[in-house]
Amino acid sequence: MIKPLGDRVVLEAVEKEETTASGIVLPETAKEKPQEGRVIAVGTGRYENGQKVALEVNEGDRVIFSKYAGTEVKVGDKEYLILRESDILAVVD
Amino acid sequence: MIKPLGDRVVLEAVEKEETTASGIVLPETAKEKPQEGRVIAVGTGRYENGQKVALEVNEGDRVIFSKYAGTEVKVGDKEYLILRESDILAVVD
Amino acid sequence: MIKPLGDRVVLEAVEKEETTASGIVLPETAKEKPQEGRVIAVGTGRYENGQKVALEVNEGDRVIFSKYAGTEVKVGDKEYLILRESDILAVVD
Amino acid sequence: MIKPLGDRVVLEAVEKEETTASGIVLPETAKEKPQEGRVIAVGTGRYENGQKVALEVNEGDRVIFSKYAGTEVKVGDKEYLILRESDILAVVD
Amino acid sequence: MIKPLGDRVVLEAVEKEETTASGIVLPETAKEKPQEGRVIAVGTGRYENGQKVALEVNEGDRVIFSKYAGTEVKVGDKEYLILRESDILAVVD
Amino acid sequence: MIKPLGDRVVLEAVEKEETTASGIVLPETAKEKPQEGRVIAVGTGRYENGQKVALEVNEGDRVIFSKYAGTEVKVGDKEYLILRESDILAVVD
Amino acid sequence: MIKPLGDRVVLEAVEKEETTASGIVLPETAKEKPQEGRVIAVGTGRYENGQKVALEVNEGDRVIFSKYAGTEVKVGDKEYLILRESDILAVVD
Numbered sequence: 001m002i003k004p005l006g007d008r009v010v011l012e013a014v015e016k017e018e019t020t021a022s023g024i025v026l027p028e029t030a031k032e033k034p035q036e037g038r039v040i041a042v043g044t045g046r047y048e049n050g051q052k053v054a055l056e057v058n059e060g061d062r063v064i065f066s067k068y069a070g071t072e073v074k075v076g077d078k079e080y081l082i083l084r085e086s087d088i089l090a091v092v093d
Numbered sequence: 094m095i096k097p098l099g100d101r102v103v104l105e106a107v108e109k110e111e112t113t114a115s116g117i118v119l120p121e122t123a124k125e126k127p128q129e130g131r132v133i134a135v136g137t138g139r140y141e142n143g144q145k146v147a148l149e150v151n152e153g154d155r156v157i158f159s160k161y162a163g164t165e166v167k168v169g170d171k172e173y174l175i176l177r178e179s180d181i182l183a184v185v186d
Numbered sequence: 187m188i189k190p191l192g193d194r195v196v197l198e199a200v201e202k203e204e205t206t207a208s209g210i211v212l213p214e215t216a217k218e219k220p221q222e223g224r225v226i227a228v229g230t231g232r233y234e235n236g237q238k239v240a241l242e243v244n245e246g247d248r249v250i251f252s253k254y255a256g257t258e259v260k261v262g263d264k265e266y267l268i269l270r271e272s273d274i275l276a277v278v279d
Numbered sequence: 280m281i282k283p284l285g286d287r288v289v290l291e292a293v294e295k296e297e298t299t300a301s302g303i304v305l306p307e308t309a310k311e312k313p314q315e316g317r318v319i320a321v322g323t324g325r326y327e328n329g330q331k332v333a334l335e336v337n338e339g340d341r342v343i344f345s346k347y348a349g350t351e352v353k354v355g356d357k358e359y360l361i362l363r364e365s366d367i368l369a370v371v372d
Numbered sequence: 373m374i375k376p377l378g379d380r381v382v383l384e385a386v387e388k389e390e391t392t393a394s395g396i397v398l399p400e401t402a403k404e405k406p407q408e409g410r411v412i413a414v415g416t417g418r419y420e421n422g423q424k425v426a427l428e429v430n431e432g433d434r435v436i437f438s439k440y441a442g443t444e445v446k447v448g449d450k451e452y453l454i455l456r457e458s459d460i461l462a463v464v465d
Numbered sequence: 466m467i468k469p470l471g472d473r474v475v476l477e478a479v480e481k482e483e484t485t486a487s488g489i490v491l492p493e494t495a496k497e498k499p500q501e502g503r504v505i506a507v508g509t510g511r512y513e514n515g516q517k518v519a520l521e522v523n524e525g526d527r528v529i530f531s532k533y534a535g536t537e538v539k540v541g542d543k544e545y546l547i548l549r550e551s552d553i554l555a556v557v558d
Numbered sequence: 559m560i561k562p563l564g565d566r567v568v569l570e571a572v573e574k575e576e577t578t579a580s581g582i583v584l585p586e587t588a589k590e591k592p593q594e595g596r597v598i599a600v601g602t603g604r605y606e607n608g609q610k611v612a613l614e615v616n617e618g619d620r621v622i623f624s625k626y627a628g629t630e631v632k633v634g635d636k637e638y639l640i641l642r643e644s645d646i647l648a649v650v651d
Contacts, residue, residue: 001465002436005428008461035166041462044428049143049236050421050607056098056137064095064166064175073407073436075464082436082461089101089175090134092168093094128259142236143421149191149230157188157259157268182194182268183227185261186187221352235329242284242323250281250352250361275287275361276320278354279280314538328515328608335470335509343467343538343547368473368547369506371540372466373651374622377614380647413648416614422514422607445593445622447650454622454647500631514608521563521602529560529631529640554566554640555599557633558559 002075004082007046009057011037011065011081036092037081038062046085055085064089095168097175100139102150104130104158104174129185130174131155139178148178157182188261190268193232195243197223197251197267222278223267224248232271241271250275281354283361286325288336290316290344290360315371316360317341325364334364343368374447376454379418381429383409383437383453408464409453410434418457427457436461467540469547472511474522476502476530476546501557502546503527511550520550529554560633562640565604567615569595569623569639594650595639596620604643613643622647 004010014036039061045054057063070083097103107129132154138147150156163176190196200222225247231240243249256269283289293315318340324333336342349362376382386408411433417426429435442455469475479501504526510519522528535548562568572594597619603610615621628641 002462003465004462005457005460010462047420047425048140050423051143053140064168066164071438071461073461075436085098088098089164089166090095090097090103093096141233144236146233157261159257178191181191182257182259183188183190183196186189234326237329239326250354252350271284274284275350275352276281276283276289279282327512330515332512343540345536364470367470368536368538369467369469369475372468374648375651376648377643377646382648419606419611422609443624443647445647447622513605516608518605529633531629550563553563554629554631555560555562555568558561 002041002073002080004041004043006043007055007085008043008082009039009055009085009088010041011063011070011083012040012078013081014038014062035064035067036062037065040080043085057085057088057091061091062093063091095134095166095173097134097136099136100148100178101136101175102132102148102178102181103134104156104163104176105133105171106174107131107155128157128160129155130158133173136178150178150181150184154184155186156184188227188259188266190227190229192229193241193271194229194268195225195241195271195274196227197249197256197269198226198264199267200224200248221250221253222248223251226266229271243271243274243277248278250278281320281352281359283320283322285322286334286364287322287361288318288334288364288367289320290342290349290362291319291357292360293317293341314343314346315341316344319359322364336364336367336370341371343371374413374445374452376413376415378415379427379457380415380454381411381427381457381460382413383435383442383455384412384450385453386410386434407436407439408434409437412452415457429457429460429463433463434465435463467506467538467545469506469508471508472520472550473508473547474504474520474550474553475506476528476535476548477505477543478546479503479527500532501527501529505545508550522550522553522556526556527558528556560599560631560638562599562601564601565613565643566601566640567597567613567643567646568599569621569628569641570598570636571639572596572620593625594620594622598638601643615643615646615649619649620651621649 002010039057039059042055042057042059045052065083066087066089069087070081073080073082095103132150132152135148135150135152138145158176159180159182162180163174166173166175188196225243225245228241228243228245231238251269252273252275255273256267259266259268281289318336318338321334321336321338324331344362345366345368348366349360352359352361374382411429411431414427414429414431417424437455438459438461441459442453445452445454467475504522504524507520507522507524510517530548531552531554534552535546538545538547560568597615597617600613600615600617603612623641624645627645628639631638631640
């Protein structure tokens with residue numbers, strides 16, 4: 001299990017079937033780095049003026065995040081992205 | 094549906110009929126990047142000294158924003174711009 | 187109508203009759219970029235330590251501002267400058 | 280009249296009779312940029328932790344300021360320097 | 373004994389058996405710099421708005437930290453990494 | 466008289482008899498820029514979280530300061546250094 | 559006597575017998591710059607949100623500090639390092 005600290009969030013990549021305009025399914029290496037992920041774990045919160053405040057995102061949320069934000073880590077066989085909540089732009093339903 | 098976090102705002106582009114001085118309607122690629130948008134969704138607010146404060150803009154507002162601000166995202170077929178409220182300069186009625 | 191957000195102010199340029207030492211009225215392009223403007227609209231205020239504080243300038247004030255500050259925008263046929271109040275140096279009576 | 284905003288101060292240059300070691304009075308262009316000025320007007324004050332605090336300098340004070348600080352402005356025929364009080368180092372009696 | 377100050381944490385490296393895809397165990401120099409460590413000691417805490425707050429990690433925790441963060445020190449024969457808690461991304465169970 | 470503002474301090478240089486290892490007294494230009502000075506005047510204090518706090522140094526203190534800190538000014542025939550108290554490292558008795 | 563200001567600390571170098579792997583004692587110039595020191599004097603403390611807080615280190619503590627941190631000063635014949643407490647990583651018992 002992986003428990004992020006403070007205002008950090010752990011994401012796993014969301015696989016998108018990616019098809020070009022001409023209908024060809026692209027192999028992995030030709031795809032753009034994904035900007036969407038699913039929340040696996042959230043930190044205990046962050047401090048605002050001395051008070052601890054819970055994060056806005058929840059486990060299971062599908063989110064859009066800033067390209068290049070965060071740190072990729074590998075725990076066991078799985079790859080995750082750990083970033084600060086402030087690098088998450090929006091939740092997508 | 095797309096729900097921005099914190100002080101972020103989701104905009105969609107506002108199409109302007111764009112005509113040159115000589116009256117020719119320009120094709121898309123010859124236009125300047127628009128600085129106007131319509132608010133699609135607003136975040137839950139931002140913290141000021143430990144208190145959560147609602148954003149000033151509202152859904153449906155037509156706004157002027159700083160060129161190059163924000164991040165372009167694609168949700169389904171539609172393109173949006175997600176930016177912080179502080180990158181919005183003014184509301185235009 | 188244009189309503190600036192927060193601590194922002196909308197200015198319109200103040201035309202100065204500009205004459206060189208030799209008495210020749212200069213055409214537009216030979217003039218220096220003006221540093222004076224008239225306040226058209228003021229934002230709702232800014233936060234100081236969690237309290238909202240009204241701006242110091244008022245609609246109609248003639249002000250001196252920092253060269254290159256702010257963003258030029260066009261609303262309808264008119265050109266405005268939107269800047270933060272902190273880029274305004276002084277009010278001139 | 281010129282009224283600076285917030286923590287800003289308006290200065291006018293203090294003319295110093297400037298003589299070289301050999302006793303020659305230097306023409307204007309050979310002088311160093313002066314670092315002294317007289318306070319013409321002071322802003323309404325600045326915020327410290329949410330409370331408005333009056334400036335330390337007063338109209339008429341002779342002050343030493345950081346070289347290159349501030350913005351030179353011309354109001355009517357007169358030239359002034361507008362700077363933040365924090366760019367003023369000391370009052371000279 | 374080593375007692376970190378404030379929000380600092382002392383880590384020791386966690387050895388991972390590192391095997392390439394082809395099954396060869398790599399000698400030390402061919403390994404990537406590890407991003408995992410075990411907490412040896414934690415500082416007395418950090419200040420949030422004037423109140424001292426205990427750190428989130430505890431002695432014995434296995435943690436993931438930002439590559440290149442912190443300072444390597446040698447006390448006696450042993451090598452440690454001292455970093456700020458904010459450079460620790462997550463605790464791994 | 467020279468009265469520094471806020472957290473600023475006025476120093477005068479402390480002359481040190483400077484002798485090389487071989488016992489030769491160095492002429493002025495061969496000396497290192499001094500890092501010691503005597504406090505001539507102290508500002509009214511600085512703000513810490515909205516409260517004005519007196520400076521730690523007093524008139525007459527002999528202090529060590531950061532090389533290159535501050536601004537050299539000339540008042541009448543005398544040269545002073547005006548710096549922020551935070552550029553003073555220690556008082557030497 | 560040397561009294562550091564605020565959050566500053568005065569250290570003296572801790573001499574380590576330094577021997578290479580082959581058992582040769584290195585002359586002074588071949589050694590690495592030491593990262594350990596002994597606390598000679600501590601400042602009066604630092605402000606956290608308007609309250610003065612005592613430093614964590616005490617006179618006599620043996621400490622590890624960031625390489626290149628602080629300023630080397632010479633008082634009389636002795637050399638000291640003056641640094642901020644935040645540049646001290648840990649106390650070693």
